Amino acid sequence: MKGSRYAVCLATSALALMLPATPAGADETAEGIARYREALADGNPAELWEMQGEELWRTARGPKNGTLEKCDLGQGPGVVKGAFVGLPRYFADTGRVQDLESRLLTCMETLQGIPADEVAKTPFGKGEQKNIEALVAWISAESRGMKFNVPMQHPEERRMYEIGKRVFNYRSGPHDFGCVTCHGEDGKRIRLQDLPNLTKSADAARGFGAWPAYRVSSGELWSMQRRLNDCFRQQRFPYPLYGSEVTVALSTYLGVTANGAGESTAPAIKR
Amino acid sequence: MTTNLRNAVLVAGAIAAVAGCAGTGSSPEQSAAWDREAQEVMARSFRDQGIATVDRLKQDEVMAACSTHGQHIDDELRERIQAAAQADIKWPSDGNYLGDWKEGEKLAQSGRGMTWSDKADAPNGGNCYNCHRITKKEISYGTIGPSLYQYGKLHGNTETTQKYVWGKIWNPNAYTACTNMPRFGAHGILDEKQIRHLVALLLDPKSPVNAE
Numbered sequence: 001m002k003g004s005r006y007a008v009c010l011a012t013s014a015l016a017l018m019l020p021a022t023p024a025g026a027d028e029t030a031e032g033i034a035r036y037r038e039a040l041a042d043g044n045p046a047e048l049w050e051m052q053g054e055e056l057w058r059t060a061r062g063p064k065n066g067t068l069e070k071c072d073l074g075q076g077p078g079v080v081k082g083a084f085v086g087l088p089r090y091f092a093d094t095g096r097v098q099d100l101e102s103r104l105l106t107c108m109e110t111l112q113g114i115p116a117d118e119v120a121k122t123p124f125g126k127g128e129q130k131n132i133e134a135l136v137a138w139i140s141a142e143s144r145g146m147k148f149n150v151p152m153q154h155p156e157e158r159r160m161y162e163i164g165k166r167v168f169n170y171r172s173g174p175h176d177f178g179c180v181t182c183h184g185e186d187g188k189r190i191r192l193q194d195l196p197n198l199t200k201s202a203d204a205a206r207g208f209g210a211w212p213a214y215r216v217s218s219g220e221l222w223s224m225q226r227r228l229n230d231c232f233r234q235q236r237f238p239y240p241l242y243g244s245e246v247t248v249a250l251s252t253y254l255g256v257t258a259n260g261a262g263e264s265t266a267p268a269i270k271r
Numbered sequence: 272m273t274t275n276l277r278n279a280v281l282v283a284g285a286i287a288a289v290a291g292c293a294g295t296g297s298s299p300e301q302s303a304a305w306d307r308e309a310q311e312v313m314a315r316s317f318r319d320q321g322i323a324t325v326d327r328l329k330q331d332e333v334m335a336a337c338s339t340h341g342q343h344i345d346d347e348l349r350e351r352i353q354a355a356a357q358a359d360i361k362w363p364s365d366g367n368y369l370g371d372w373k374e375g376e377k378l379a380q381s382g383r384g385m386t387w388s389d390k391a392d393a394p395n396g397g398n399c400y401n402c403h404r405i406t407k408k409e410i411s412y413g414t415i416g417p418s419l420y421q422y423g424k425l426h427g428n429t430e431t432t433q434k435y436v437w438g439k440i441w442n443p444n445a446y447t448a449c450t451n452m453p454r455f456g457a458h459g460i461l462d463e464k465q466i467r468h469l470v471a472l473l474l475d476p477k478s479p480v481n482a483e
Contacts, residue, residue: 159305162297166309171338173327174385174460175398175453178338182415190401190413236385238327239320246316249309 046137046214046267049221053138056131062112071107073100073139084143085209085264088252090154097160099251100136101225102243120242124226133221136212140266147263148205150255157252160245164253167246168198173236179250182234183207193271198254205262208254213268221267224251323387337449349448356445359457360438368433368470375472376479378465379405385460395460397469402452405472406479415451423474423481436470 057068057080073083074091088099094106105116108128119128152158171178182190183198196207211224222230228247232240240247297305317325333352336344344352381396383389399405402415426432438445441456455461461469472478 159308162302162305163309163312166306167313169338169341170309170313170330172330172334173323174458176334176337176458177453180341181451184341185415188413188415190415191411193413195415233323233386233388236323236327238317238323238325239387241316241318244316245312249312 044214044267044269046141046212046221046269049134049137049212049214049267050141051138053134053136056134057138062108062114064111064113066111066113068104068107068111068135071104071111073103073107080139080142082143082146084140084266085146085148086150088157088160088248088255089151090156097154097156097248097252099224099243099248100139101132101223102248104132104135105243116243124222124229125220133212133223136223137221137267140212140264143264144266145263147260148209148255148258150252150259152256160249160252161256163245164249164251167250168253175236177235177237179231179235182231199257201257201259201261204254205258205264208251208258209262209264210266210268210270212266213270215270217271320387322385322389322391333444333449340449342449344449352444352448353446356442356448356454356457357438360441360445361456361463362434363437363463363467368430368437368467369475370464370467370469370471372468372471372475372478372480374465375468375470376406378461378469379472380409397455397461397465398453399469407483408479419473419480421481423476423478426474428474428476433470433474436473437466440466440469 057071060067070077072078072091072093073080074086074089075081075083084100087103088097090097091103091106096102098106105119108114108119109116114128119132122129125133152161168179168183171181179198182188182195186197186200186203188195188197196203198204198207208224211227212221213227214221225242225247228250229240229242232238313328314325317328319325330338333356336348336352340348378397379399382398382401383393384395384398389395399419400409400412402413404412404414404418404420407420422436423432435446439452440461442454443450443452444454453460456463456466473480476482
């Protein structure tokens with residue numbers, strides 16, 4: 001089966017990549033990176049999540065025993081193609097700007113009766129959060145190859161963009177870090193990890209447009225919310241609430257910055 | 272500066288002027304309103320997790336100024352930040368700057384500390400390799416900061432250099448206002464003993480930084 005082939009090639013490449021680049025390990029590291037590239041060419045295990053996500057979309061679930069097929073992701077009820085590259089955006093029914101994940105919470109609550117608060121409190125990789133991971137994998141895949149077109153016409157969209165920009169530059173905590181510390185200049189790295197300059201459109205499209213992504217190092221599919229969550233952790237910040245305004249504002253800023261530049265590759269495969 | 276640090280105020284109009292960079296014609300009033308709303312949004316969007324509590328969102332003067340202006344601060348503000356940081360440096364109690372470079376290398380390698388997944392009593396690392404090339408052997412280094420390889424060879428292991436490196440690790444804003452480098456001493460990330468080891472890593476002629 002497809003899945004087991006992935007499992008084998010990924011196990012080896014993940015191991016090689018996680019080796020610290022010790023003096024003696026320099027060659028192994030280069031080799032590990034080469035093997036990882038091979039794994040990329042071989043296929044992206046995110047496909048497994050995509051398949052589950054498509055099925056989940058059409059499956060009746062929750063107290064209301066409803067499907068998500070009428071969920072409006074911004075292009076009209078049930079339209080999935082192209083929805084991902086147009087998010088976050090303003091939704092009149094909730095009166096808020098929403099990213100893909102906070103919008104899914106709304107749809108799960110209204111169409112399936114699954115309480116949004118509870119899903120938001122569930123740890124990543126568990127329970128309903130696992131379902132969200134599958135859904136975002138499929139939904140983002142349906143926009144693969146499209147350019148970002150995140151709207152800024154509505155005053156709320158503009159407001160969230162402006163707030164996101166301020167949050168991006170906001171430095172504090174024990175290390176004085178802000179997003180800008182690690183993502184504010186071209187061509188920088190932390191250890192061997194390339195850091196996109198998220199203030200520029202080409203890098204923003206490449207960086208923002210890659211998530212959700214399959215992470216080789218953990219064998220998990222990470223949503224954008226989880227990506228941001230881990231960056232806040234590295235920033236030594238407190239814990240961002242799932243789907244909170246800060247996360248949506250940041251995504252609005254990154255998405256608008258990415259507009260028109262590169263093509264969405266999500267769900268991509270990452271270290 | 273330390274006093275300001277301790278009595279930190281929540282942002283207080285700090286994230287202003289970032290808007291100036293947008294240049295898409297918003298009035299100063301509008302921009303100020305977004306500054307305020309950004310603070311309110313921050314205050315609503317986080318919770319404590321382990322040692323990473325929400326009071327970490329409070330900014331001192333330096334953080335606020337650097338968030339607003341980035342590297343583009345004017346000369347007067349730059350002088351003020353640097354002078355205050357200079358006055359804030361705590362010099363080694365016994366006048367001795369050099370520790371054990373081997374311990375310094377371990378600290379430079381360790382990226383641990385201060386995240387919500389770290390324990391309160393676990394020792395903090397220096398994170399140095401995250402941002403700097405330091406030895407020849409270690410190829411897994413970051414580039415946010417300049418290369419420090421052969422630092423002692425290039426600058427000499429003199430008391431002036433020792434003092435500079437000590438001060439830099441204690442509070443890098445003393446020399447470069449709004450640097451991306453953390454204030455390791457001033458923020459209690461590293462203690463005197465650890466800083467001594469790191470100064471030795473960079474300056475001791477026997478350290479692989481200079482010997483190889």
